[in-house]
Amino acid sequence: DRGGQMKQPQWDFGPLGHDYERAPDDNADLSDGFLEEVNDLIRRRLEAKLSRRFDEADSIQNQLEDDFRVLVHDGRKQWRGDNGDFNKYQRQGEPEAEEAADFTETVVSLLSERSEAKAVRDYPVADAIKDRLREEFNVLVDDRARTWTVGYDNHSTRGREWTRGDSPGPEEDADFSSTVQALVDERNQAKISRDYDAADGILKTLQDEFGVYCNDRERTWTVGPNYPKYKRDARDRPGPDEEEDFEDTVNALVAERSAAKYSRDFDTADDIRDELGKDFNVYVDDKKLIWKIDDGYRPPRG
Numbered sequence: 550d551r552g553g554q555m556k557q558p559q560w561d562f563g564p565l566g567h568d569y570e571r572a573p574d575d576n577a578d579l580s581d582g583f584l585e586e587v588n589d590l591i592r593r594r595l596e597a598k599l600s601r602r603f604d605e606a607d608s609i610q611n612q613l614e615d616d617f618r619v620l621v622h623d624g625r626k627q628w629r630g631d632n633g634d635f636n637k638y639q640r641q642g643e644p645e646a647e648e649a650a651d652f653t654e655t656v657v658s659l660l661s662e663r664s665e666a667k668a669v670r671d672y673p674v675a676d677a678i679k680d681r682l683r684e685e686f687n688v689l690v691d692d693r694a695r696t697w698t699v700g701y702d703n704h705s706t707r708g709r710e711w712t713r714g715d716s717p718g719p720e721e722d723a724d725f726s727s728t729v730q731a732l733v734d735e736r737n738q739a740k741i742s743r744d745y746d747a748a749d750g751i752l753k754t755l756q757d758e759f760g761v762y763c764n765d766r767e768r769t770w771t772v773g774p775n776y777p778k779y780k781r782d783a784r785d786r787p788g789p790d791e792e793e794d795f796e797d798t799v800n801a802l803v804a805e806r807s808a809a810k811y812s813r814d815f816d817t818a819d820d821i822r823d824e825l826g827k828d829f830n831v832y833v834d835d836k837k838l839i840w841k842i843d844d845g846y847r848p849p850r851g
Contacts, residue, residue, distance in 0.1 A: 560599060566592035569626050574639070577631035587619055591628060594621070637661075638690065641698040649745065656688055660697065663690075673822055676835055681815055684765045687740060711737055714769030729761050733770050736763070749813075762811070776811035777838055779803045785841035799831055803840050806833070 562568045565588050579587075590613050597606040613619040619630045629635070638660045644653065659678055666674040682688040682697075690697050711733045717726060736751040755761040755770070763770045781796060806821035825831040825840070832843035 560596070562592075562595070567595045569595070569621065569628050572622075572625075572627045572629040572631075572633075572635070574637070575629040575631045575633065579630055583617070583630070587613065587617055587628070587630065590617070590619075591621065638695050638697045641696045642700070645699075645742075652686075656682065656686060656697065659686075660690070673826075673833065673835075674819070677810075677815065677819065677822070680810075680835065685745070685813060711763075711768050711770060713771070714764065714767065715771040715773075718772065725759075729755065729759055729770065732759075733761075733763060752813075756812075764811070774808060774811065776807045779807060779833065779838045779840055782834075782837075782839040782841035788842075795829075799825065799829055799840060802829075803831075803833060 567588070569591050590609055594606050594609040594613070597603070597609065610621060613621060613628075617630065618632055619628055620633075620635065621628045622635045625635065627635070637657075640653065640656075659682055663675045663678040663682075666672070666678065679690055682690060687699055688697050689700065711730070713726060713730070732751055732755055736748050736755070739745070739748040739751065752763060755763065760772055761770050762772075762774050762776070764776070779800075781800070787796065802821055802825055806818045806825070809815070809818040809821065822833060825833060826843065830843050831840050833840045
């Protein structure tokens with residue numbers, strides 16, 4: 550101004566002095582005194598940020614988190630004081646009557662594990678959990694809306710009838726195919742009803758007594774394994790120092806991991822994935838069914 554002194558900028562954010570709101574899913578019972586103190590700290594933090602006093606803003610944020618157990622999300626302009634977090638996904642749709650008692654708790658736990666993997670950019674783990682949610686729990690995740698639903702994806706094979714994926718053998722009993730198809734349909738109905746113990750029991754019967762394997766992604770059944778086959782990325786050329794049996798060894802491990810995933814042995818599949826990364830520096834792309842020497846690049850997240 551004319552006197553050579555800068556005027557302190559003023560901001561009008563209404564009676565609270567800030568434009569943050571309490572998260573709509575935060576139902577914690579907070580006292581009026583607590584709310585008054587939190588709103589005052591959020592106001593002071595916002596003023597510090599707008600005045601570019603970022604160290605002061607960070608100090609107030611630490612005070613909110615340490616003393617009040619309050620988290621602030623600047624992107625959403627929200628805060629919460631229920632000891633929750635902003636990575637939670639909301640369920641769309643109501644639970645069904647026959648749903649297992651721990652179904653929601655299990656799904657939420659897996660979603661939280663997936664969020665932690667994404668936070669440290671461990672996308673192979675995040676993708677594996679998303680696949681497991683879809684294939685084992687019939688759960689579809691919408692990362693943009695941060696929601697999850699139980700049901701069929703119109704753009705996938707889910708909802709299609711199960712069919713046989715191979716041809717009958719010459720010595721096959723006349724009623725073999727119809728018997729297996731009935732079991733496969735029974736398993737599918739159990740999964741739709743979220744009776745996963747029954748579904749797993751039928752799957753074991755199909756494998757042990759009939760030698761039949763179910764491909765949940767393609768919704769087909771075959772006599773003998775028919776799990777997804779991976780191959781080396783065509784752009785990934787062998788290096789001059791690559792050992793002669795390197796590719797064969799990796800192919801065997803990738804095939805073993807695919808078989809483990811197919812059999813729902815996700816712990817073994819994760820262990821093999823970790824071994825491939827740690828011992829062979831190999832990255833597996835489950836969407837494209839390829840593997841390559843890990844150069845740090847990851848496909849864009851959808």
